[in-house]
Every structure is written in C-alpha cells, then in structure tokens.
Amino acid sequence: MxxxxxxxxxxxxxxxxxxxxxxxxxxxxxxxxxxxxxxxxxxxxxxxxxxxxxxxxxxxxGMHSAVNVNGVVDVPPENIFSVSIPMGGYINKMMLIPGMQVKKGAVLATAEDQEYIQLQQDYLTAKNKLKFSETDYNRQKALNQTKATSDKVFQVTESEFNHQKIQVKSLAEKLRFIGINPAMLTENNISKSIKIYAPISGYVTKVNVNTGKYVNPTDILFEVISPGALHVSLTVFEGDAANLKIGQQIVCSTTANPDKKYFAKIHLITPSIENDRTTSVHCDLENADRKLLPGTFLNASIALNHENVxxxxxxxxxxxxxxxxxxxxxxxxxxxxxxxxxxxxxxxxxxxxxxxxxxxxxxxxxxxxxxxxxxxxxxxx
The missing domain is CATH 2.40.420.20 (conserved putative lor/sdh protein from methanococcus maripaludis s2 fold)
Known part of the structure; x- marks a missing residue:
C-alpha cells in the first residue's frame, strides 16, 4: 500500500x-x-x-473466493498401529527411539519368558502324541472292520485321535500368534525368546518400554504411523461450512515455513456442528513430506465457487x-x-x-x- x-x-x-x-x-x-x-x-x-x-x-x-481456516496435520486411525506383545514377557533387546523409520516386518524388539518354552514343549509333545494316536486309530479301524474289536473300543480310539488333532492345531495357532512357525519347530530349536515385528512401514512415534521391563499383552509397547497416510483436519465455522463440498482444493502452510505450500482436497465433512459452532473437515494431503509431522499447526485456504469471470x-x-x-x-x-x-x-x-x-x-x-x-x-x- x-x-x-x-x-x-x-x-x-x-x-x-x-x-x-x-x-x-x-x-x-x-x-x-x-x-x-x-x-x-x-x-x-x-x-x-x-x-x-x-x-x-x-x-x-478462472477465479474463486476463499475461506481462511486453521487446522492440524492428522493421521487416520486405520494408519496408526499400536504394537503389543501376544504373551507377557521380559523385553530382552530393543534399540528404538521415537522418530526412527522402520520397514514392515522389521524386528522392533525381542522378549523372553518361560511360557514361550512351555508352549513350544506342549506343541511338540502334542504333535508326538498325534502320531501315536493316528497309528492306533488306523489299527483299530482295521480291526473293527473285521470285527476283531468292538465298536466301542474303535470309537474311543477315534475320539482320542480327533482330540489330539485339535490340540495340535490349537497349539500351532498359538505359536504363530507369538511369531513362531510351527512347521519349523523341532526339539533342537526350542527358544526362550520371541521377536516383535513392525506391522507396517512407517515411523515410530511412541516407545513405552525399555530393556528388562516385564510387559503384559494389554500393554502398548510402540506406536507406528504410516507417513503416506497423513491428512489435514480443519476447523470450519458454521457459516462457511455450508459452502464446502467434497473435492474442493485446499492450500496449506505451516507457521514455521509459510512459503512452503501443501495441497490437499476435501475428503470428508463432519455432518454436525459442535457447541462452538464449528465442524471438522478432513482433507487428503497430496504432497506431504517428512517435515510435516502429526500435530503440526496449519493455516489453510479453501477455494470456493471456481468460475471464469x-x-x-x-x-x-x-x-x-x-x-x-x-x-x-x-x-x-x-x-x-x-x-x-x-x-x-x-x-x-x-x-x-x-x-x-x-x-x-x-x-x-x-x-x-x-x-x-x-x-x-x-x-x-
């Protein structure tokens, strides 16, 4: 001016x-x-x-009016993973700090406990018993067909065989649940520890444990977010919300670097007005980078009524x-x-x-x- x-x-x-x-x-x-x-x-x-x-x-x-609003960088709940342990144990090894990048399937930590040994022992024992039950079942079946043994004896043998199959399958699933492949388990590789793997590729945002700590299945050990899933959550006043629609273009910037422009599109408009006469608008980010962290405050401009004038x-x-x-x-x-x-x-x-x-x-x-x-x-x- x-x-x-x-x-x-x-x-x-x-x-x-x-x-x-x-x-x-x-x-x-x-x-x-x-x-x-x-x-x-x-x-x-x-x-x-x-x-x-x-x-x-x-x-x-081609011009449009604009609504200036504020918001924050957010992550959809489906892209935030809380990592816990299937069975309680002591954290044996861990080298994570918040902010580290991890790939899906990477080992985040290892835990050890006597229960892991017992579970492996139970599986191998049940598997061994299954072999005996199967042999006995086949033998009793042949004898029953020739009426060399009673139907009752055969039925008891068959029941025991089926019970043992269920036991082995159940224990096998428990082993898979804690990250042990039952097909590879033998009496020579029983381990006292299990590994905790990253469920997705992303960044570690929270580390709630340390080496030597005992953790329960209900404890959250780590939190990992997917960086490609960042979006913008905007707070829009009631009077402006009526002019919004899905697909409208958003231009955002942070207070730390106002010259860097981030672009997004409206993905969802919350169909309700809060007590402060505002509603939440969720937008998909198109050019997020590592400098844009969850919780970062944003200034945003929403383009309205685009037309040639x-x-x-x-x-x-x-x-x-x-x-x-x-x-x-x-x-x-x-x-x-x-x-x-x-x-x-x-x-x-x-x-x-x-x-x-x-x-x-x-x-x-x-x-x-x-x-x-x-x-x-x-x-x-």
Missing amino acids: KRKLITSFICVAILTACSNQDKKEGNTTVNKTIQLQADEVQLSAEQVKNAGIAIGKPESK QAVPEEAIVKWENKFYVFADKGSNHYKMITVEPGVTMNGFTEVKTKITAENIVVKNAYAVLMKMKNGGEEGE
Whole structure:
C-alpha cells in the first residue's frame, strides 16, 4: 500500500509539472480538459509516457473466493498401529527411539519368558502324541472292520485321535500368534525368546518400554504411523461450512515455513456442528513430506465457487470517495471514468462484477489518471 501511494504521488508530481509546462507554452491541453465532462480527462502524449500509463483489455480469468481456516496435520486411525506383545514377557533387546523409520516386518524388539518354552514343549509333545494316536486309530479301524474289536473300543480310539488333532492345531495357532512357525519347530530349536515385528512401514512415534521391563499383552509397547497416510483436519465455522463440498482444493502452510505450500482436497465433512459452532473437515494431503509431522499447526485456504469471470489487473482499479472505478480508453489519450464493483482478488487480478463494455482500459498507473482528472478539475474552476 505504501509503495502504491508513493507511486501515485510521483505520478501526480510528473503530471503537475507537465501541466504547468503546458500552461507556460500556451498549450491548448488545459483548455481541452476544462471542456470535457466531469468523468473524463485528456492527457498529452508526454504525460502518458512520463506516468507510465499502459492500456490493455479486460480478461477472462478462472477465479474463486476463499475461506481462511486453521487446522492440524492428522493421521487416520486405520494408519496408526499400536504394537503389543501376544504373551507377557521380559523385553530382552530393543534399540528404538521415537522418530526412527522402520520397514514392515522389521524386528522392533525381542522378549523372553518361560511360557514361550512351555508352549513350544506342549506343541511338540502334542504333535508326538498325534502320531501315536493316528497309528492306533488306523489299527483299530482295521480291526473293527473285521470285527476283531468292538465298536466301542474303535470309537474311543477315534475320539482320542480327533482330540489330539485339535490340540495340535490349537497349539500351532498359538505359536504363530507369538511369531513362531510351527512347521519349523523341532526339539533342537526350542527358544526362550520371541521377536516383535513392525506391522507396517512407517515411523515410530511412541516407545513405552525399555530393556528388562516385564510387559503384559494389554500393554502398548510402540506406536507406528504410516507417513503416506497423513491428512489435514480443519476447523470450519458454521457459516462457511455450508459452502464446502467434497473435492474442493485446499492450500496449506505451516507457521514455521509459510512459503512452503501443501495441497490437499476435501475428503470428508463432519455432518454436525459442535457447541462452538464449528465442524471438522478432513482433507487428503497430496504432497506431504517428512517435515510435516502429526500435530503440526496449519493455516489453510479453501477455494470456493471456481468460475471464469471478467477480471482486470489490480492497478487498473482506483478508489475515489468510497467508490471504485476503471478508466476506459477513448483514444488519443482521452480517458473516461467508469464505476465498477470489484470482487475476488487473485494472483494480481481483481474480478469485476460490473461488466466493462469498453474494449480497452488503463491497466497500469490508473491512479495517475485519477489524480490528473481531479487536479485538472480544480484548476479549471
């Protein structure tokens, strides 16, 4: 604003000097200005050149209004993984700190306990018994077919065999649950420890244990988030929420680095208004990076009502006595002031809601023309 005022004063000085020179040389420009209408002005070619006045056409621009809101970087619940241990045990080894990047399947820690040994022992014992039960079942089945043994004896043998199959399958699933492959387990590789693996690729955000600590199945050991799943949670006031819709573009920036722009699209609008007359809007981030952490505060602008409108450069619009104007070019440095209603301003252009019928207008240093018009009017009175 200060630069515009300084530019305007310089232009006024140039035009005033030129006007005084015209008077001294008997130029007819002043007399011609006095004969014009109150909303018109005539400049000399030298005045136009010295003031840097430029002529152009109104343009059709894709523009939109915007709502400025605040929000935070968030992670959907389905992309936050809390890592726990299936069976209680002592943490034997762990080298994690918050912020570390891990890949899916990487070992986060190891735990040990006597229960792990007992479970493996039970499985191998049940598996061994199953072999005996299967052999006995096949033998009793053959004898029963020849009626060498009673149906009752065969039924007891069959029941024992089925029970043992269930026992082995149940114990096998328990082993898989704690990360031990039952197919690879033998009496030679029974282990007192189990490994805790990363469920996804991402970043460790919480570490709640340390080496030597006993943990229960209900304890949360680590928290891992998927970095590709970051989104933006915005707080929007009730009056603005009515103008939002799925798919609208969001431009965000952090307070730490306002020049870095992050882009997102509205994914979900919470269909309720809280007691503070706001609602939550969830947006998918399109260009998240490692510098953008969950919980980071964001300033955001939501684009509304995108459409093509008639627009002019910001410098083309002047304000006088609480009204806005542009100057139509009538030819031969003759300009006419036209009332307009400005709208949204974007990227150096301002929407003009009042349609401009003039083919050419002043698009640069329009304030210089305004000052010449008002100064010229006062001189002619």
